[in-house]
Every structure is written in C-alpha cells, then in structure tokens.
Amino acid sequence: MNNKPFDNKAWFFVLPVFILVAISAVIPLMTVVNYSVQDSFGNNQFFWAGTEWFTEVLNSDRFRDSLVRNLTFSAIILCIEIPLGIAVALAMPRKGIWVSVCLVLMALPLLIPWNVVGTIWLIFGRADIGLLGFTLAKMGIVFNYGQSWLQAWIIIILMDVWHWTSLVVLLCYSGLVAIPEAYYQAARIDGASRWKVFRYIQLPKMQRVLLIAILLRFMDSFMIYTEPFVLTGGGPGNTTTFLSIDLVKTAIGQFDLGPAAAMSLIYFLIVLLLSWVFYTVMTNYGMDAPEKREVES
Amino acid sequence: MAQITLDQLAHSYLPNPQNDADYALKRIDYVWEDGGAYALLGPSGCGKTTLLNIISGLLTPSGGHVKFDEHNVTHLSPEQRNIAQVFQFPVIYDTMTVAENLAFPLLNRGIERSEVDKRVGEMLETLDLTAKARRRAHGLSADEKQKISLGRGLVRYDVNAILFDEPLTVIDPHMKWQLRTKLKELHEQFSHTMIYVTHDQTEALTFADKVVVMYEGEVVQIGTPEELFDEPAHTFVGYFIGSPGMNILPGGVDGSTVNVAGKQINVGKRYPKTGTNIEIGIRPEFVKLTESAASGEVGMPMTVHSVEDIGRYKIVRGDVGGHELGAVINESDSVPANPVAVFDPARINVYEDSHLVRGQI
Known part of the structure; x- marks a missing residue:
C-alpha cells in the first residue's frame, strides 16, 4: 500500500519545531498541569491532590457564574460586531481616495492598547469631566457603572464594539473586494435583487474571512481581562467578574495555585472546544450538505 | 430574439x-x-x-x-x-x-x-x-x-x-x-x-x-x-488570422506589376494609382520553394534560417532581399539547398497604409 521510502532521519527536520513548541508552550503548560494536581501548605511542600481541584472548580458556583458571564458577553459581542462589521464593510467605498481614508479610520482603534482603551472609556464615562458621562448627567440620566451592573455591562460592550468592530470590518472588506466584478454583472443579468446579491454572492464569498473574524473575536472576547479590570475591577459586586479576572483573583489575590491551575486548564479547554465547534460548523456549512443529500435521495 | x-x-x-x-x-x-x-x-x-x-x-x-x-x-x-x-x-x-x-x-x-x-x-x-x-x-x-x-x-x-x-x-x-x-x-x-x-x-x-x-x-x-x-482587409488581420500569419513585405505596385524584394511580378489585376506606403501580403501557404523558378515564374533567392516541423506540414522561415518571409511546405518535401521563393500571383494582396487595395481584373 505504502511504497514510499521510509527514513527516520526525517524526524531531524521537525526537531527544531518540537523544541520551539516545547519551550514556548508545552513546558510552561506542564507547570500549570503540575500545579493543578497538587496541593501545598506553603514552604514549597506539595502533596498529590489528583482531580480534586478540577472537581472543586467545576462544582463551584463562582466558576459557573463567571463562565455564564463569559458566554453571555461573547455571544452579545459576536451578535453586535459581526453584523455591524459586515454592514460597515458593505457601505465602504470600493475605489477612489475615500478607500484609504476609510481604511485608516477603521484601523485606528485597533492600534490602541487594551488598557488605554479602558482608561479612555473610564474618563469618557465620568460625570464630571467625561463627555459621555457629562452629557448623560445633563440629560438627567444617572450614569454610574460603579453601581449599576447593567450600565457596567453596557459600557464594557460599547467599549469592545468600539475597539474591535474595525477588525471585522477590515476582514469583511478584504473578502468583498476580492469578489470579481463578473459576479455582480451576472447577478444583474439574472435579475437578482440587492438582498439576493448579498445572500447568494457576498455572504458566501465572505465565508472564509467571516470564519476568521468570528474565531478571533470569540477567542479575544472570551479571554477579556484588561478592560473590565481597568474600568470596573469586576464589579459592581461580581457582575463583571469574567473567568480571566476570577482566575487572577484566585491565583494572585488568594494565592490558591492548585485551583487556579485547574481553572486555567478548564478555561483553555473551553476556548479550544468552542473554537473547534465554530471552525467545524463554518467550514462545513455549504460543503457537507450535497453529500448528505445524495445519500438521502 | x-x-x-x-x-x-x-x-x-x-x-x-x-x-x-x-x-x-x-x-x-x-x-x-x-x-x-x-x-x-x-x-x-x-x-x-x-x-x-x-x-x-x-x-x-x-x-x-x-x-x-x-x-x-x-x-x-x-x-x-x-x-x-x-x-x-x-x-x-x-x-x-x-x-x-x-x-x-x-x-x-x-x-x-x-x-x-x-x-x-x-x-x-x-x-x-x-x-x-x-x-x-x-x-x-x-x-x-x-x-x-x-x-x-x-x-x-x-x-x-x-x-x-x-x-x-x-x-x-x-x-x-x-x-x-x-x-x-x-x-x-x-x-x-x-x-x-x-x-x-x-x-x-x-x-x-x-x-x-x-x-x-x-x-x-x-x-x-x-x-x-x-482577403484580409488589414495587414493586422493578415498576420493575426492563420498559423503562421501572412507575410507582409514592403514593396510597390505599378498598374498590374507588383514590386517586391527587387523583383517584378505580374498579378493580372490592375491597381489604381497608389501612394507611397505600400506593402505586399502573401500567405505562407502560397509561397512555393523550388531549386529554380520555372519559366513564367518569378523566383526570389531565399536565405533559410529555420525549419519547424509541426507534424502535418513544415514552416520554413528565412528572408528574401532582407525581408522576413515564411513558407509552408508539405511534410514530405525537403527544403532545397539554394531555394528560391515563388509567390502565387493570384494570391498576392496589396496594402496601402495597412489597408487592402483591391485590383480590377
């Protein structure tokens, strides 16, 4: 069956990659794995704890609440940023001087570091000196995200949408400009409406970039840390305490290395699992169907 | 419809x-x-x-x-x-x-x-x-x-x-x-x-x-x-259509005599008085290569540069009087040692400023 020559020396070619990956990912990860199965009472003395921490973390309300917050946040972010990004990309000009202007404007928020974005919105939302806070106060709306969980969520979502929709826009735009003119011409000749052009040409042609956009935005929003840390510190109460914030509290605040390590592993696996689900669903969309149909018929 | x-x-x-x-x-x-x-x-x-x-x-x-x-x-x-x-x-x-x-x-x-x-x-x-x-x-x-x-x-x-x-x-x-x-x-x-x-x-x-x-x-x-x-109406059509394309050589025409590569060929058609920018077109299919021209034919000594055998026929490329010329010969024929090119007079086209000039019979 396999007549290809077999030579074990080929392993030497992949060895450098193995070493790099080992240093950059596997070894640090192993220390986490190591902590996650041990307990310590200090003095660098460790005891075998088995799956105890994993069970504890998975059964704790604290972890579950944070996880629900994360999932809710990512879902809201995706529901806003993806359609908005597509809409903005569709509205952008395709040629002329305005293309560069729009692209630069779109790229600007992406250049700002996370904590700066947090600080910008922190000041922006203040009732005494911030434009948004001041305006709202003048309108008679009590705006204090330090006390209202709803307002805290609104401002974090607004901030993320402001910061990252551009990424979706740029990705979608690159997908849109790659569509050959002939598709639009053919659609005109076929008498397709604007909606059908979007549904049957633009959206399918954007599928790949949309997959990247959704994956990036999901992973990023699911690991959100800096913005709520700067803005709300996880409050009011625990209402904006996301997994990452909870993790840092556990690991550094309480110095519970075991539970923190178990939690990060679970956290990592959830991100991996959900990314895989997105990837599989989206790459198979429109591909698997014909085979299935043929089997049915 | x-x-x-x-x-x-x-x-x-x-x-x-x-x-x-x-x-x-x-x-x-x-x-x-x-x-x-x-x-x-x-x-x-x-x-x-x-x-x-x-x-x-x-x-x-x-x-x-x-x-x-x-x-x-x-x-x-x-x-x-x-x-x-x-x-x-x-x-x-x-x-x-x-x-x-x-x-x-x-x-x-x-x-x-x-x-x-x-x-x-x-x-x-x-x-x-x-x-x-x-x-x-x-x-x-x-x-x-x-x-x-x-x-x-x-x-x-x-x-x-x-x-x-x-x-x-x-x-x-x-x-x-x-x-x-x-x-x-x-x-x-x-x-x-x-x-x-x-x-x-x-x-x-x-x-x-x-x-x-x-x-x-x-x-x-x-x-x-x-x-x-x-009858390509333009020299462009001449060399764009046909494989290889038509030979276009500078020349002149006087009444029913075409001058090309220093030779006079009687084409049997009368051409109106024409300007100065005259070119002569002849398809490679209508260029014959022989040892020597028969009586009544006009032979032009040709220097052969290359012969491409493309299976069904051969394309001979060379020049006459310093102008490039291609000829198509049968697969079975060989190129003579000192060939002379003979144009089929009925197949010669005359172009003025790249456009076809029609002669009267």
Whole structure:
C-alpha cells in the first residue's frame, strides 16, 4: 500500500519545531498541569491532590457564574460586531481616495492598547469631566457603572464594539473586494435583487474571512481581562467578574495555585472546544450538505 | 430574439476624449442579424470586451446608440435588455445546487414554480447535468460551472442575445472542444443571436458564421472565415488570422506589376494609382520553394534560417532581399539547398497604409 521510502532521519527536520513548541508552550503548560494536581501548605511542600481541584472548580458556583458571564458577553459581542462589521464593510467605498481614508479610520482603534482603551472609556464615562458621562448627567440620566451592573455591562460592550468592530470590518472588506466584478454583472443579468446579491454572492464569498473574524473575536472576547479590570475591577459586586479576572483573583489575590491551575486548564479547554465547534460548523456549512443529500435521495 | 443595430457607436473611458487615441472603441456601425453566430476576435486590449459590455448594457457608450430591433436600448440595464452573458470565469452561486442555479433567473422574474421546474429539468437534460442537479455547484469542474453559467441564460427562452466573453479561457483543452461543439449545437437548437468574444482564432473561426476582427479599438474586418483568410482587409488581420500569419513585405505596385524584394511580378489585376506606403501580403501557404523558378515564374533567392516541423506540414522561415518571409511546405518535401521563393500571383494582396487595395481584373 505504502511504497514510499521510509527514513527516520526525517524526524531531524521537525526537531527544531518540537523544541520551539516545547519551550514556548508545552513546558510552561506542564507547570500549570503540575500545579493543578497538587496541593501545598506553603514552604514549597506539595502533596498529590489528583482531580480534586478540577472537581472543586467545576462544582463551584463562582466558576459557573463567571463562565455564564463569559458566554453571555461573547455571544452579545459576536451578535453586535459581526453584523455591524459586515454592514460597515458593505457601505465602504470600493475605489477612489475615500478607500484609504476609510481604511485608516477603521484601523485606528485597533492600534490602541487594551488598557488605554479602558482608561479612555473610564474618563469618557465620568460625570464630571467625561463627555459621555457629562452629557448623560445633563440629560438627567444617572450614569454610574460603579453601581449599576447593567450600565457596567453596557459600557464594557460599547467599549469592545468600539475597539474591535474595525477588525471585522477590515476582514469583511478584504473578502468583498476580492469578489470579481463578473459576479455582480451576472447577478444583474439574472435579475437578482440587492438582498439576493448579498445572500447568494457576498455572504458566501465572505465565508472564509467571516470564519476568521468570528474565531478571533470569540477567542479575544472570551479571554477579556484588561478592560473590565481597568474600568470596573469586576464589579459592581461580581457582575463583571469574567473567568480571566476570577482566575487572577484566585491565583494572585488568594494565592490558591492548585485551583487556579485547574481553572486555567478548564478555561483553555473551553476556548479550544468552542473554537473547534465554530471552525467545524463554518467550514462545513455549504460543503457537507450535497453529500448528505445524495445519500438521502 | 432580436436584430442588434450599432449606430455610430463609440466609447471612451475618459470623461473628455480629445482624439482618436482616447477612444477604447472607435466609431462603429453594424447590424448583427437575428439568430447569427458572431465572433469578436482581436488581441487583448483591442476593445472587444468594451463592445460586448456595451451590447449587454453593463456599460453605457459615450456616443451612439444600440438598438434591439426597433427599440433604442442604449440606456437600458442588462435585465431590461433581456440578454444573457457568459463571463471569462464561470459565475455560479456557490451555495445553491445546480438546479437552484438554473432556476435563479426565472424565480427572480416571478415565473411560476411549475414552469420553472419544467424548464430547469429540460435545461439539465440539454446540458447533460441531470445527474448532478442536486449537487452544490461549488465542487463542480470548471467546464460544468461554465455550462451552468450558460444554462442560466438559456433557461430564459426569450433572451434577445447570448454574449460570451472568452468563455473557454479556464477550461481544459480537451473540454474546450466539447464545450464548443455543445455551443454550436445549442445555437442550432435555439437559434439565439450569439456574440462570442475571443482572442483565439480557432475558437472564432469554428464557432462563428461571421468574424469581426478588432484592432486598437477599431473594427478592421467583418467577414466569413474564408474572407478573412483570402482577403484580409488589414495587414493586422493578415498576420493575426492563420498559423503562421501572412507575410507582409514592403514593396510597390505599378498598374498590374507588383514590386517586391527587387523583383517584378505580374498579378493580372490592375491597381489604381497608389501612394507611397505600400506593402505586399502573401500567405505562407502560397509561397512555393523550388531549386529554380520555372519559366513564367518569378523566383526570389531565399536565405533559410529555420525549419519547424509541426507534424502535418513544415514552416520554413528565412528572408528574401532582407525581408522576413515564411513558407509552408508539405511534410514530405525537403527544403532545397539554394531555394528560391515563388509567390502565387493570384494570391498576392496589396496594402496601402495597412489597408487592402483591391485590383480590377
């Protein structure tokens, strides 16, 4: 069956990659794995704890609440940023001087570091000196995200949408400009409406970039840390305490290395699992169907 | 179905064209007969796609009119003109099945579902795609995709014309031939007016009843394949059509005597008094190579540079009197040691400023 020559020396070619990956990912990860199965009472003395921490973390309300917050946040972010990004990309000009202007404007928020974005919105939302806070106060709306969980969520979502929709826009735009003119011409000749052009040409042609956009935005929003840390510190109460914030509290605040390590592993696996689900669903969309149909018929 | 009239048509992509060179398409008047198969032939950038897009309505000409029968459609959109167009790269709707692709233009026009199903079924038969009707169009081969593009035009029985913009560019060579045959078949079956843009002379000559040769935004000749071969109206047509192309040599003409490479050949036709920029055209097929010219023939000593054996015949390249000359000889013949080239006098064409001058017999 396999007549290809077999030579074990080929392993030497992949060895450098193995070493790099080992240093950059596997070894640090192993220390986490190591902590996650041990307990310590200090003095660098460790005891075998088995799956105890994993069970504890998975059964704790604290972890579950944070996880629900994360999932809710990512879902809201995706529901806003993806359609908005597509809409903005569709509205952008395709040629002329305005293309560069729009692209630069779109790229600007992406250049700002996370904590700066947090600080910008922190000041922006203040009732005494911030434009948004001041305006709202003048309108008679009590705006204090330090006390209202709803307002805290609104401002974090607004901030993320402001910061990252551009990424979706740029990705979608690159997908849109790659569509050959002939598709639009053919659609005109076929008498397709604007909606059908979007549904049957633009959206399918954007599928790949949309997959990247959704994956990036999901992973990023699911690991959100800096913005709520700067803005709300996880409050009011625990209402904006996301997994990452909870993790840092556990690991550094309480110095519970075991539970923190178990939690990060679970956290990592959830991100991996959900990314895989997105990837599989989206790459198979429109591909698997014909085979299935043929089997049915 | 319609007769298409181009009336003083011209197009420039510039807002204020100043001179001839600014026009992508120079003035053209022509009538495309209803049900004809036409090919627009020319090198890249000669304006053939511009002309096609003007006929289909994707482009509005900067001057002149397009008429379908008696209706002026110059400012109508492609869907209002009711034409179909097949593009260089197959355009298919990836997420739809083959059948849905074919049904798409009909459903967009609000045709009843039962009628749509009937027509799509027939079209799938015609295009030999019935077995793949429920497959997604995405994974099909290039020629099948191109058939779908064509089918989306053909399902609308009433299209005024079907326009092709180099439709076989991305098709594998052996499929090209099949698809071209299919096109001819469909033309006979539906007798739509078909206009076919290509830069491949074989495609043009086999597909079309009439070939329109374009060069630098200008229509230089419209004719049957025979006319293009025998009497190219422009030196460009001469060397663009035919493989190898026509030999064009500087020369002169005086009455019925043609001067070329220092020799006088009597062509038996009288030419009117002509200007100074005269060229002589002779197809390589009508250049004979011999040891010595027979009596009554005019031989020109030829220096041979290369002989290409292309299977059925040989192409001999060389020069006479310092001018390049190609000749086609039979596969079985060999090139004489000191050849002289003899032109068939009846096949000599005379060009003034690149345009054909006709002699009187």
